[in-house]
Amino acid sequence: MTSTILTVDHLDKAFGGKQVLHGVDFFVEEGHVVGLVGPNGAGKSTIMKAILGLIPINAGGVEIGGEPVSITSHRALRKVGALIEYPGIYPFLTGRQHLELFAAKHHQATNIKQIVTALGMDTYIDRKAKLYSLGMKQKLGIAQALVNQPKLVILDEPMNGLDPQAVKDLRDIIRNMAANGTSFLISSHILSELEKVADDVLILNHGHIVREAPMADLAKVGGLTYVITPANLSQATTALTLAKVAYTIEGATVVLHEDTDTDLLNAALYALVQNGVAIKAIDRKARDLEAAFLAMVHEDKGEA
Amino acid sequence: MGTLIQQEWYKLTHKLGTWLAIGFMVLVQVAMAVLAAVYPDSPLFNASTLVENSYIGGDLVMFIAIASVASIVSMEFQYGTMKQLLYRQYYRSQVFLSKVVVAVLQFLILQVIAAAMTVVLSLIGGKYDWFATAKNVPHWQTYALGQAGTLLMGLLLLSVVLMLSTLFKTNAAAIASGFIGYFVITIAAGILIALIAKWEWLKWNPFTFLMTGNQLVTPALANMTHLTTPVMVVGSLVYTVLFGLIAYASFRKRSI
Numbered sequence A: 001m002t003s004t005i006l007t008v009d010h011l012d013k014a015f016g017g018k019q020v021l022h023g024v025d026f027f028v029e030e031g032h033v034v035g036l037v038g039p040n041g042a043g044k045s046t047i048m049k050a051i052l053g054l055i056p057i058n059a060g061g062v063e064i065g066g067e068p069v070s071i072t073s074h075r076a077l078r079k080v081g082a083l084i085e086y087p088g089i090y091p092f093l094t095g096r097q098h099l100e101l102f103a104a105k106h107h108q109a110t111n112i113k114q115i116v117t118a119l120g121m122d123t124y125i126d127r128k129a130k131l132y133s134l135g136m137k138q139k140l141g142i143a144q145a146l147v148n149q150p151k152l153v154i155l156d157e158p159m160n161g162l163d164p165q166a167v168k169d170l171r172d173i174i175r176n177m178a179a180n181g182t183s184f185l186i187s188s189h190i191l192s193e194l195e196k197v198a199d200d201v202l203i204l205n206h207g208h209i210v211r212e213a214p215m216a217d218l219a220k221v222g223g224l225t226y227v228i229t230p231a232n233l234s235q236a237t238t239a240l241t242l243a244k245v246a247y248t249i250e251g252a253t254v255v256l257h258e259d260t261d262t263d264l265l266n267a268a269l270y271a272l273v274q275n276g277v278a279i280k281a282i283d284r285k286a287r288d289l290e291a292a293f294l295a296m297v298h299e300d301k302g303e304a
Numbered sequence B: 001m002g003t004l005i006q007q008e009w010y011k012l013t014h015k016l017g018t019w020l021a022i023g024f025m026v027l028v029q030v031a032m033a034v035l036a037a038v039y040p041d042s043p044l045f046n047a048s049t050l051v052e053n054s055y056i057g058g059d060l061v062m063f064i065a066i067a068s069v070a071s072i073v074s075m076e077f078q079y080g081t082m083k084q085l086l087y088r089q090y091y092r093s094q095v096f097l098s099k100v101v102v103a104v105l106q107f108l109i110l111q112v113i114a115a116a117m118t119v120v121l122s123l124i125g126g127k128y129d130w131f132a133t134a135k136n137v138p139h140w141q142t143y144a145l146g147q148a149g150t151l152l153m154g155l156l157l158l159s160v161v162l163m164l165s166t167l168f169k170t171n172a173a174a175i176a177s178g179f180i181g182y183f184v185i186t187i188a189a190g191i192l193i194a195l196i197a198k199w200e201w202l203k204w205n206p207f208t209f210l211m212t213g214n215q216l217v218t219p220a221l222a223n224m225t226h227l228t229t230p231v232m233v234v235g236s237l238v239y240t241v242l243f244g245l246i247a248y249a250s251f252r253k254r255s256i
């Protein structure tokens, strides 16, 4: 049986007179990885700060493991690790000293060693943090968030500045920890960045959650498609329409609609060949999650 | 709370500057003692004046403590580490208090080192008699009283520095005001006294209480500050707490 680790209940937040969060409402279950995706200024960091009791809120509430969290009640935060906006670095400490500073005494050395190795930081962990590159600092911030093996981890755009290997390492760490019951709330402004790691996604725009869905469902929105370049576009479209193959025209190509198996492709090719339409090229088009995401955000703007 | 104090202590002791400052202070003290030994007749290196001011250690303790206190809160804003400190299970009051505790501890330790060096250097020199008296008061007693006075004055000055650095989120303004405050009591005390002679109520301004230390050693100052020594002591403590509370109020409301 799964239980809820984080509950965010109809959160309203205004800075001065400007309403930044509008009734943001969601929960995170134990062992789940939830992505919080939205464009710049959507309110991702603000939600995270509210969860961490760093800013006062105007209405609503936050609970972690059943205990309320607010700017004046922080007890529940002992189970939480976080990286918000950018990692804060003491220039006079080494990476390892940062971890020693924040790691609980219990199993300190083992925990530090483990996270340092997992993030591939061994070669520079004993150098002063002021000498670190952007990505190294980012990894140190992530290591700090994870070193106490928290029940709930909040990461604000953790992939910032990470190279592909580091992104993969981080994904593996997150999936491993999630398999052991740790929950994650991870923000990003790129939906596809979270594709391989998030179970569920919240899409945020102008402080509203505009869509809340399992990652698997969102991934289908873009779908896998084939792009066919015929010698003669009008002949091709006539043939495809007759054969009842769903498509759209993009420039001189026809793009077949969502196609997870190759049935649609075969039907299309059969129709084209039957009608004597020469084919110049066939390409597989990666599903375009980003286009789907932008469309969702765009729709929301239309409503507002 | 213990964890927080340990963490503040860890940061302080892992800063190279902390150790360099102590090393520098001790070196200057030794250098002054050596100069006093080489030029025994120079009025610049008069033995009892040197001891009174801990071989310049008295001034250096204040300078180091001012610089350190000015950064203790503001560095967290400067380095972007404040949110890391505050998102944990602790309260802002605890985070703030842990910093105050470590700052006071550092100030005390610096003062103890400076005083211990003074005793050692004066004994090595062999020329200083701690049990000799001036105006019927033995030197050691005057020195101890002076140290107590420095402590009171120092805490008051440091509370102002902490308040300014927290209000302005930067250490530069706070360090500057700390130094200015320090010079005000040493240089501009005369002006302040003249002003008090003219407008009696001015005696209640916080700068007057920076002279508490001097009045402890020189009770006659009471005629000029128009305040008795016990009132001075209590007043300086009250101002220290007041500035500390203002610093906390500003720290508590800081948005992250």
Ligand SMILES: Nc1ncnc2c1ncn2[C@@H]1O[C@H](COP(=O)(O)OP(=O)(O)OP(=O)(O)O)[C@@H](O)[C@H]1O
Residues within 6 Å of the ligand: A015, A016, A020, A038, A039, A040, A041, A042, A043, A044, A045, A046, A047, A189, B255
């Ligand atoms: N301290 C503050 N004072 C006033 N307005 C603020 C403050 N912090 C955030 N905002 C406003 O709140 C809105 C949401 O900001 P937030 O930082 O949460 O966005 P975000 O989704 O994290 O964006 P990004 O992708 O750029 O990090 C923005 O319009 C921002 O201008």
Ligand SMILES: [Mg+2]
Residues within 6 Å of the ligand: A044, A045, A046, A085, A156
């Ligand atoms: Mg943000």
